[in-house]
Amino acid sequence: MYHFKNDYAEGAHPDILQQLLITNLQQQPGYGEDDYSLAAKNIIREKTGNPNAAIYFVTGGTQTNLLVISALLRQHEAVISAQSGHIFVHETGAIEAQGHRVITVTTDNGKLNVAGIEKVLQTYSLRPHMVKPRMVYISNATEIGTIYTKREFEELSAYCRAQHLYLFMDGARMGHALTAENNDLTLADIARLADVFYIGGTKNGALLGEAIVFNSPDLAPEFDYILKQKGALLAKGRILGIQFLELFKNDLYFDLARHANRMAMKIAAAVKACGYTFLTESTTNQIFPILPKALIKKLSEKYLFFEWQEIDEARSALRLITSWATEEAVVDEFIRDLKEGLPMNK
Amino acid sequence: MYHFKNDYAEGAHPDILQQLLITNLQQQPGYGEDDYSLAAKNIIREKTGNPNAAIYFVTGGTQTNLLVISALLRQHEAVISAQSGHIFVHETGAIEAQGHRVITVTTDNGKLNVAGIEKVLQTYSLRPHMVKPRMVYISNATEIGTIYTKREFEELSAYCRAQHLYLFMDGARMGHALTAENNDLTLADIARLADVFYIGGTKNGALLGEAIVFNSPDLAPEFDYILKQKGALLAKGRILGIQFLELFKNDLYFDLARHANRMAMKIAAAVKACGYTFLTESTTNQIFPILPKALIKKLSEKYLFFEWQEIDEARSALRLITSWATEEAVVDEFIRDLKEGLPMNK
Amino acid sequence: MYHFKNDYAEGAHPDILQQLLITNLQQQPGYGEDDYSLAAKNIIREKTGNPNAAIYFVTGGTQTNLLVISALLRQHEAVISAQSGHIFVHETGAIEAQGHRVITVTTDNGKLNVAGIEKVLQTYSLRPHMVKPRMVYISNATEIGTIYTKREFEELSAYCRAQHLYLFMDGARMGHALTAENNDLTLADIARLADVFYIGGTKNGALLGEAIVFNSPDLAPEFDYILKQKGALLAKGRILGIQFLELFKNDLYFDLARHANRMAMKIAAAVKACGYTFLTESTTNQIFPILPKALIKKLSEKYLFFEWQEIDEARSALRLITSWATEEAVVDEFIRDLKEGLPMNK
Amino acid sequence: MYHFKNDYAEGAHPDILQQLLITNLQQQPGYGEDDYSLAAKNIIREKTGNPNAAIYFVTGGTQTNLLVISALLRQHEAVISAQSGHIFVHETGAIEAQGHRVITVTTDNGKLNVAGIEKVLQTYSLRPHMVKPRMVYISNATEIGTIYTKREFEELSAYCRAQHLYLFMDGARMGHALTAENNDLTLADIARLADVFYIGGTKNGALLGEAIVFNSPDLAPEFDYILKQKGALLAKGRILGIQFLELFKNDLYFDLARHANRMAMKIAAAVKACGYTFLTESTTNQIFPILPKALIKKLSEKYLFFEWQEIDEARSALRLITSWATEEAVVDEFIRDLKEGLPMNK
Secondary structure, eight states: OEEOSOSOSSOOOHHHHHHHHHHTTOOOOSTTOSHHHHHHHHHHHHHHTOTTOEEEEESOHHHHHHHHHHHHOOTTEEEEEETTOHHHHSSTTHHHHTTOOEEEEOOSSSOOOHHHHHHHHHHTOSTTSSOEEEEEEEESSOTTSOOOOHHHHHHHHHHHHHTTOEEEEEOTTHHHHHTSTTOOOOHHHHHHHOSEEEEEOGGGTOSSOEEEEESSGGGOTTHHHHHHHTTOOOTTTHHHHHHHHHHHHTSHHHHHHHHHHHHHHHHHHHHHHTTOEESSOOOSSEEOEEEEHHHHHHHTTTEEOEEEEEOSSSEEEEEEEOOTTOOHHHHHHHHHHHHHTSGGGO | OEEOSOSOSSOOOHHHHHHHHHHTTOOOOSTTOSHHHHHHHHHHHHHHTOTTOEEEEESOHHHHHHHHHHHHOOTTEEEEEETTOHHHHSSTTHHHHTTOOEEEEOOSSSOOOHHHHHHHHHHTOSTTSSOEEEEEEEESSOTTSOOOOHHHHHHHHHHHHHTTOEEEEEOTTHHHHHTSTTOOOOHHHHHHHOSEEEEEOGGGTOSSOEEEEESSGGGOTTHHHHHHHTTOOOTTTHHHHHHHHHHHHTSHHHHHHHHHHHHHHHHHHHHHHTTOEESSOOOSSEEOEEEEHHHHHHHTTTEEOEEEEEOSSSEEEEEEEOOTTOOHHHHHHHHHHHHHTSGGGO | OEEOSOSOSSOOOHHHHHHHHHHTTOOOOSTTOSHHHHHHHHHHHHHHTOTTOEEEEESOHHHHHHHHHHHHOOTTEEEEEETTOHHHHSSTTHHHHTTOOEEEEOOSSSOOOHHHHHHHHHHTOSTTSSOEEEEEEEESSOTTSOOOOHHHHHHHHHHHHHTTOEEEEEOTTHHHHHTSTTOOOOHHHHHHHOSEEEEEOGGGTOSSOEEEEESSGGGOTTHHHHHHHTTOOOTTTHHHHHHHHHHHHTSHHHHHHHHHHHHHHHHHHHHHHTTOEESSOOOSSEEOEEEEHHHHHHHTTTEEOEEEEEOSSSEEEEEEEOOTTOOHHHHHHHHHHHHHTSGGGO | OEEOSOSOSSOOOHHHHHHHHHHTTOOOOSTTOSHHHHHHHHHHHHHHTOTTOEEEEESOHHHHHHHHHHHHOOTTEEEEEETTOHHHHSSTTHHHHTTOOEEEEOOSSSOOOHHHHHHHHHHTOSTTSSOEEEEEEEESSOTTSOOOOHHHHHHHHHHHHHTTOEEEEEOTTHHHHHTSTTOOOOHHHHHHHOSEEEEEOGGGTOSSOEEEEESSGGGOTTHHHHHHHTTOOOTTTHHHHHHHHHHHHTSHHHHHHHHHHHHHHHHHHHHHHTTOEESSOOOSSEEOEEEEHHHHHHHTTTEEOEEEEEOSSSEEEEEEEOOTTOOHHHHHHHHHHHHHTSGGGO
């Protein structure tokens, strides 16, 4: 059985493990004050073109989201998210557990736009009987594989600034977004247009780790306390620093994401060639082909994937995820199996 | 400069890194459902003699403490700790941030006893105007290097059960406690006498990781939700499972702790031989020698350590910590430097 | 200007003030242990036919909701509400501030049914990545004036028990529900079918005060601690006890609600007679007539009310609320003004 | 049996009830926007000499403390209190339930001073492993009847400003403090020197109610949301406004407190005349005489009071509390009974 279920089925990219080995017995200060973490932060500051960015490494996406959101919001403030947003769907109420409502906007493509946010502000206007929307949370790539264009992101950013809304980008799959064929955003754009974002390591080749980037250090001047208080400050912070250093010093991060995207697009092209359609217009490493149920059953004998949604009696949409570690040979085999499933080939 | 400042200055024991390498490309389910985690849990169940224990792996001690305490306490309940307890001193109010008071008892030796807890129960009796004490938190080894005897621990356990108090042992340095020369407790004793405890990996050779052990699975039947909600559930749970499997399959865990203790005791013997005394009666890997300030200054040119407390104008107590990675050659050098500091040798 | 904006524009029913005067200098224990509170609880236990009910008096509806919900739910559990539910719309995220998600179900009539809840359970099934639905919150009368029939409520209750969901009825306007012309529920039915409910005083003639009724005392055995911890335990608990005693000893509570309903229904009949329609099928003291904007403008010169929702370019729905204190003469005048607004009368 | 157990055994001062009656049927906006509340705020602004003060009325002391403290502190910040402070002793962990540690300082007289706070700042300096002290909480009068002098309060205020610590005065018994014979503080001093304080109504003649005064409106610009979110915003806010208006429009507030103090001092003088001593140097309405246990037993047959603390085998300290409602005739009788208890009189 081969995994197309997620992008964290393997360990880390071998170069990362190699660095852990090489540095292993170097004594270092704890709690993120090690040389590797400092160097990794400097490289990320360079790549984002923002020498003042305040950067913190933590272990996972849900942790990141609850830390950032609770650090920036006051108790009566709320965050706006697409209804498909990770904080609303798959984080076990982590944001509410920090005391904040997640206000949702229904979207088809997983992306928020100004109109949707505007409507929320209108609905939530009866002060003080309603929470105060104060942050916009977006994911790039989204949870359904789509990405924000530069124009879309600029519009959001301008609107958020005008409305005093923080703009926070969840970058669990930022590598995949920035290396998508139709992408026109850069890390520097994101640093310029968002208030805070994170760069996901776990889903792009690290053992674990996400890099939180506050574009202005004024945004969370005491974030270190919050990290510690919520159990997110590793004694051996080095293991996060070493990984991000390795990922960014030679753009390995983007190479890995590009591979994942290429594998997904290769499958997508085959799906299309077979005449099947998709649930979403993904250009990243998650695709949602709509296939006949009989074919799905057949594929599920060799491959692991998530049956996302039933379309009708005969068809369902799958979620297939590729990663830095996806073997092209398996992808080719999958494509062969897909084609064999075509009626004419049976 | 050589680190005696903490027991997490290096990476992981090489055998652990080796296992990460060997298993790296094996595809595995996420979120702790991987084969390694399951195997590691089984070995720990065996070692504790409790086939029903519910075990969870997380990334650090503060995270563990806030998860366990918030999972077991209702909102109006409080935890009792020694004033020197880690949850009171060094966790940035993590327990209060979960809504619970930490009630402290002043002790000389870092250990709680029945008399101290009894007094708390008397003080906190004016229902409903006071929180309800509901848990006793102890550390073994304690934050000042001492350990609980079997008898002490049995007394605590019997009292807690009679008073409906949960007994939770923080085992960040449990390896060091159980391998101390004066120890008479076993892992099985702890499993029998505590309600919940954790086995620290971070401070004993792992890259990161603590194993939470609920001795009865009824205690936290939905702990998985809480792990996820608080950002403690790693997508690649395998990296914790692999490490604990390696630490426990051949008792590496205890060998590493024994080494750390031996290094500390070697220094302690030298300190004693020099005629100096100690602030606490430690038999584990943290010792607190009281030394002349001039000598401290001299030692601080070559070694990193924490100046714990001023004793008088001429002397201070240091905290020296050894670890699985402490090199015996450096310990010997430190002892030489210590002896050279003696007046007669100057 | 006359208020049809809410049912709390005046002070208290004169009989209640009279009792406050009569009892004023009687010394009594504090914190709800006074004779009046004890007597009031006994009467409520009688009226509900449940001698074991655990009853607590607090000062307002939002306070009640946050106390009850946070007392019954564990941290990873959530409450299901209609999208129009007070806890979702008008309590400034009070439930989320206690750490819990409010899961909403869209309904036309403000009422939850089994199908809606069932769908929530299906959606929230991916343990542990989603919160666990654990309580159903309903309002009777609802926020749009409708009421639950006995049959509807029995179905909900049976389903909730089968699914281990707590059933909590918000009775801010319970008096109005139970005295509506189409009502077939009794206080005893509610005590039998819900796990917990509250009887609203603030909106039915008290200065302030709501009575929380746990039908089983096992549900919140330490609720007194929680009341105190959240600032809801009045030193002079007597002022709540005296009011509920007066409201229930001779069924004043129901008389007041009946008056409010009668005033609303009188207006509703006139609205209907004029040929206008309603946004909701209310039989209680909140009605939502759809009127021409010109007429609304005219009425707004003499009466205060809430413009609830625009229907089209020419019409809007109002919310008119009557209360125990609404003067029939004013209602008659309002009706006259309404009729004068008819095209033929202009 | 006559109550010396607390100062909330009766209802409200008759003038207050009278005002509730007079105003009862006046229609008013809800949620504190009524004319009475606005007028009461204006009078308090006048009395404090601060036209910009932001004032909110709530129902009780614990509620006030948790609202103010949680509104001003960020999640990693803590409040410093005397160990005898109400927030530490008698509020069921309300502050911790909001996520904040209460750091205590041991004092003999219930008062904090600069030296005590300074020591806390030194202890809590290991960023980010410890919470950040950010507020100083004091009570005036204190929980043991003592009061702050102007000089003491000025020193505290200067120190807090220099150290960026909010200074919050709990005035549950502020009337008693400001009318004590040895008082030299004014309401205007407090408005000038504290950041926020509250004026207690419940313990000085109101049915219920406390007035929170932010000396600078910038301190909590969105406090209205927080009031609502935590269930503290009364629909009929008028009942708080009416009471504070009555209490302050003719200084009734101070007259009531003066009476309570005079009753206590009358008893205290008799205690002294009998040759007994006191546990604390109270000049307000709570006194703590140390009496022979036999005498206490005798007194307890006619009077209710709290046995505060055993002094030795023969003696205990009582807490006797007088109030605006304490009858002088009963005080005289108590004094007679006290004198009859003298050995020579037996």
